[in-house]
Amino acid sequence: MSNHTTTRREFIKTASAAGAFLAVGLSGAGKILAMSPFSLLGNEAEGEIELNTFILITADNQITLFNPRPEMGQGTFQSMPALIAEELEVSLSQVTVRITDGQPKYGWQQWVGGSNSVQGSWMPLRKVGAAAKEMLIQAAAKRWKAAAADCYAENAKVLHRPSGRSLTYGELVADASTLDVPKEPKLKDPKDFKIIGKSLPRPEIPSKVNGAAIFGIDVSVPGMLYATVQHCPLIHGKLVSFNEAEVRQMPGVKHVFKVLRPMPHKSVEGVAVVADTFWQALKARQALQIEWDNTGYETISTEDYFAQARKKAAEMDGPSYDDAVGDFKAACKTAKKTVEAVYQTPFAAHAPIEPMNATALVQGDKVEIWVPTQSPLGVKDDVSKHLGIPKENVQVHVIFMGGSFGRKSYHDFAVEAVLIAKQAGAPVKLIWTREDDMVNGPFRPGMINALKGGFDAQGKPIAWEHKITGASLNGQMEKLDLNGKVDAWAAETVDQNTSPYAIPNRRQAFIWQPTDIPVLWWRSVYASTNAFAQESFVDEMAHAAKKDPLDFRLELLKAQPRWINVLEILAEKTDYRRQRAAGKSIGIAIAHSFNTTAAWAVTVSKNAGGGVRIEKAVSVIDCGMVVNPDTVAAQTEGNAIMAMSAALKPGITFTAGEAQETNYHQYPLPSIGETPPIEVHIVPSQEAPGGIGEPGLPPFAPALFNAVFLATGKRVRTLPVDLGSV
Amino acid sequence: MAKYTLTINEKPYTVEAAPDTPLLWVIRDLAGLTGTKYGCGIALCGACTVHLNGQPVRSCMMPVSSVRASQKITTVEGLSEDNSHALQQAWIEEQVPQCGYCQSGMLMSAAALLRAKPSPTDEDIDSALAANLCRCGTYPRVKRAIHRAAENMKK
Ligand code: FES
Numbered sequence: 068m069s070n071h072t073t074t075r076r077e078f079i080k081t082a083s084a085a086g087a088f089l090a091v092g093l094s095g096a097g098k099i100l101a102m103s104p105f106s107l108l109g110n111e112a113e114g115e116i117e118l119n120t121f122i123l124i125t126a127d128n129q130i131t132l133f134n135p136r137p138e139m140g141q142g143t144f145q146s147m148p149a150l151i152a153e154e155l156e157v158s159l160s161q162v163t164v165r166i167t168d169g170q171p172k173y174g175w176q177q178w179v180g181g182s183n184s185v186q187g188s189w190m191p192l193r194k195v196g197a198a199a200k201e202m203l204i205q206a207a208a209k210r211w212k213a214a215a216a217d218c219y220a221e222n223a224k225v226l227h228r229p230s231g232r233s234l235t236y237g238e239l240v241a242d243a244s245t246l247d248v249p250k251e252p253k254l255k256d257p258k259d260f261k262i263i264g265k266s267l268p269r270p271e272i273p274s275k276v277n278g279a280a281i282f283g284i285d286v287s288v289p290g291m292l293y294a295t296v297q298h299c300p301l302i303h304g305k306l307v308s309f310n311e312a313e314v315r316q317m318p319g320v321k322h323v324f325k326v327l328r329p330m331p332h333k334s335v336e337g338v339a340v341v342a343d344t345f346w347q348a349l350k351a352r353q354a355l356q357i358e359w360d361n362t363g364y365e366t367i368s369t370e371d372y373f374a375q376a377r378k379k380a381a382e383m384d385g386p387s388y389d390d391a392v393g394d395f396k397a398a399c400k401t402a403k404k405t406v407e408a409v410y411q412t413p414f415a416a417h418a419p420i421e422p423m424n425a426t427a428l429v430q431g432d433k434v435e436i437w438v439p440t441q442s443p444l445g446v447k448d449d450v451s452k453h454l455g456i457p458k459e460n461v462q463v464h465v466i467f468m469g470g471s472f473g474r475k476s477y478h479d480f481a482v483e484a485v486l487i488a489k490q491a492g493a494p495v496k497l498i499w500t501r502e503d504d505m506v507n508g509p510f511r512p513g514m515i516n517a518l519k520g521g522f523d524a525q526g527k528p529i530a531w532e533h534k535i536t537g538a539s540l541n542g543q544m545e546k547l548d549l550n551g552k553v554d555a556w557a558a559e560t561v562d563q564n565t566s567p568y569a570i571p572n573r574r575q576a577f578i579w580q581p582t583d584i585p586v587l588w589w590r591s592v593y594a595s596t597n598a599f600a601q602e603s604f605v606d607e608m609a610h611a612a613k614k615d616p617l618d619f620r621l622e623l624l625k626a627q628p629r630w631i632n633v634l635e636i637l638a639e640k641t642d643y644r645r646q647r648a649a650g651k652s653i654g655i656a657i658a659h660s661f662n663t664t665a666a667w668a669v670t671v672s673k674n675a676g677g678g679v680r681i682e683k684a685v686s687v688i689d690c691g692m693v694v695n696p697d698t699v700a701a702q703t704e705g706n707a708i709m710a711m712s713a714a715l716k717p718g719i720t721f722t723a724g725e726a727q728e729t730n731y732h733q734y735p736l737p738s739i740g741e742t743p744p745i746e747v748h749i750v751p752s753q754e755a756p757g758g759i760g761e762p763g764l765p766p767f768a769p770a771l772f773n774a775v776f777l778a779t780g781k782r783v784r785t786l787p788v789d790l791g792s793v
Numbered sequence: 794m795a796k797y798t799l800t801i802n803e804k805p806y807t808v809e810a811a812p813d814t815p816l817l818w819v820i821r822d823l824a825g826l827t828g829t830k831y832g833c834g835i836a837l838c839g840a841c842t843v844h845l846n847g848q849p850v851r852s853c854m855m856p857v858s859s860v861r862a863s864q865k866i867t868t869v870e871g872l873s874e875d876n877s878h879a880l881q882q883a884w885i886e887e888q889v890p891q892c893g894y895c896q897s898g899m900l901m902s903a904a905a906l907l908r909a910k911p912s913p914t915d916e917d918i919d920s921a922l923a924a925n926l927c928r929c930g931t932y933p934r935v936k937r938a939i940h941r942a943a944e945n946m947k948k
């Protein structure tokens with residue numbers, strides 16, 4: 068095998084020679100700084116002084132800020148530096164942003180998920196900036212033999228108020244870096260924010276309109292080979308034999324071998340084909356003849372799964388979450404009227420347009436991996452575990468994700484790439500085809516939600532039960548037995564904290580329906596399925612009580628100012644109470660997830676030839692303090708469209724152990740023409756920031772189908788459904 | 794394996810590939826222009842859209858052997874490298890991309906549309922971009938940006 072040692076510097080050179088440049092300067096003033104994505108790591112540029120882990124400053128005042136949060140479309144290259152820059156008193160147009168690489172010194176923040184970036188980094192990164200500013204001020208005061216209280220920072224300079232003297236951060240950084248880092252620096256009053264709260268442009272956007280941005284799939288390493296893997300079409304089938312010798316002879320093919328796809332609950336074997344080019348690898352893969360042993364897995368079917376879950380939901384009470392109030396059963400007995408409904412939501416694929424891929428190099432007990440990941444820390448953990456090497460031996464290059472939605476935090480593909488590279492003894496880029504991505508999952512689990520409500524003689528709701536029935540993500544990943552137990556996570560948006568409908572006798576329960584189908588968090592996780600059921604059912608209750616659905620909610624939420632405020636703004640923005648023409652209707656829904664309250668009002672109208680179409684969707688979102696309103700709007704628009712996808716387009720189905728949907732023809736996504744006008748209103752707030760990557764999704768589908776009910780009289784309880792046929 | 798000479802973004806490239814190699818992989822892996830993306834491989838998602846003599850084509854389904862040296866291939870890098878194209882400008886102004894992965898294809902479809910129809914209606918956009926999928930949901934901004942670029946091109 069040839070020697071594949073690639074030092075970082077060589078690699079940067081190679082990458083730039085190939086024209087693989089990424090523009091990551093902050094372009095507030097339209098300036099784009101060119102920088103290779105692979106120089107985003109480490110402290111390599113000359114003369115950079117580390118003021119603290121997240122800030123580098125050179126003597127000539129070049130400022131670099133580190134973003135610990137991988138970018139998948141949610142704008143962390145803007146939001147994270149904004150937090151530091153605000154307190155550091157530098158403008159975003161004068162800094163360069165680099166991504167961190169999973170080194171321990173950058174800490175726990177190096178992951179994205181759970182709509183956590185701004186929520187989680189809000190205080191830590193502001194403190195980073197504020198601490199650095201205090202150090203620079205101290206250094207200046209010392210130099211001037213002045214009182215620190217007479218000095219202040221502005222625009223990357225420290226100024227001395229009495230004399231008007233100033234020094235740039237570059238002139239101060241050497242001194243400042245020797246000072247102790249203040250533990251509790253003073254943070255700015257939000258009313259003095261100059262950066263936070265403004266719709267400033269995202270620095271990486273220019274690189275995303277000319278092909279310069281490097282995604283995982285674009286990574287190129289000298290001497291790199293390409294790999295593809297044939298997994299068993301029946302999920303979990305065992306590899307028995309394959310025609311290695313024959314395929315090995317095909318053009319460009321270097322290796323054909325068995326490889327493991329490690330999932331948390333189960334590892335399965337596939338056959339890897341490694342070749343000079345990706346097309347050669349794919350062609351050779353088509354020539355594979357593989358014998359699989361599918362015993363035990365031929366029967367997996369989503370139809371059975373749903374039938375079993377429905378049966379359990381009908382027959383069992385299930386264990387209650389510990390937030391039950393009153394006595395639901397007793398209240399049902401006294402109720403004058405009860406309402407029941409069962410809702411079904413399908414398995415869903417994440418289907419980011421960039422499929423899973425990773426490029427790896429293994430040398431002895433050291434691994435270097437270039438990977439589009441939500442979590443470099445997770446990659447280190449998973450690779451070190453599967454190779455039995457220390458975490459510090461795994462060097463991760465965090466590359467842009469071409470979409471993820473939860474998928475790229477499940478590192479089966481990354482470990483698979485490492486195992487292939489190890490056996491091939493060369494750097495290897497593994498690319499899953501779209502089909503590989505779609506049939507192998509993991510998927511959002513299909514769920515059954517069974518609800519029951521009761522009214523007293525005055526028509527007041529007095530009883531409420533929500534039974535969440537289906538697979539448990541934790542249960543599968545941690546191999547737990549959840550019979551008779553609740554999955555704490557699964558109650559997102561329906562527990563008392565996140566769903567504060569004041570009904571005196573109320574219980575939430577979980578009924579476990581395990582499955583062999585690999586399952587994973589999918590944008591907004593259980594909130595996406597729970598809220599559909601809950602908010603459809605609130606509507607059903609309102610209609611049963613002959614109340615307007617908005618008034619019904621306002622009454623039940625009257626002790627909850629935040630919810631009330633969101634609903635009232637929504638009513639105002641949509642002129643909700645206006646009489647609408649026949650065949651036109653407006654449906655609403657609200658849900659609280661990831662510490663943000665979001666509501667949608669969807670207007671539909673009946674088509675002349677049958678079915679309905681969406682005319683408009685309006686959102687009101689209260690996510691506390693906002694770093695970038697334009698990013699909140701973009702994420703909320705995206706959430707509406709992803710919600711449409713899960714509600715209106717086919718889900719993933721399994722028959723006889725095999726996923727039936729293989730590519731976008733069978734798992735179509737909404738198109739531009741199907742997307743209605745979308746309006747997003749952000750509630751002004753001084754509360755701590757909530758998430759924005761996910762909370763816009765859960766209430767969209769119920770708002771839509773609540774409108775469909777008003778327009779057509781048809782209550783949609785099983786998704787997906789085609790709007791043309793309701 | 795055979796030798797092919799291709800003209801990509803007005804530069805000649807000579808590559809060696811099997812005749813059935815899709816143009817997509819030739820552009821990405823052999824010419825080293827990675828702006829053109831793989832998303833589905835069967836002409837469903839539009840991520841691989843390039844222009845062949847000005848017409849948008851799905852490069853994932855086009856064998857390299859079917860492309861002649863005289864035909865001009867334009868990729869997103871050929872729109873302009875300095876983001877001076879009206880569509881690129883509008884894309885930045887409207888902050889269209891989220892993850893950005895589908896955007897090369899969006900831009901190439903939009904560029905072909907604007908050439909054919911300098912003032913497209915919403916319906917024109919819907920039909921020209923009907924098979925350009927965006928999982929992040931940037932469609933509302935794509936539409937706004939195309940209208941904005943059309944306006945700017947008239948100025
Ligand atoms: S990759 Fe060619 S259309 Fe999807």
Ligand code: FES
Nearest residue numbers: 892893895927929
């Ligand atoms: S921007 Fe992510 S797929 Fe379109």
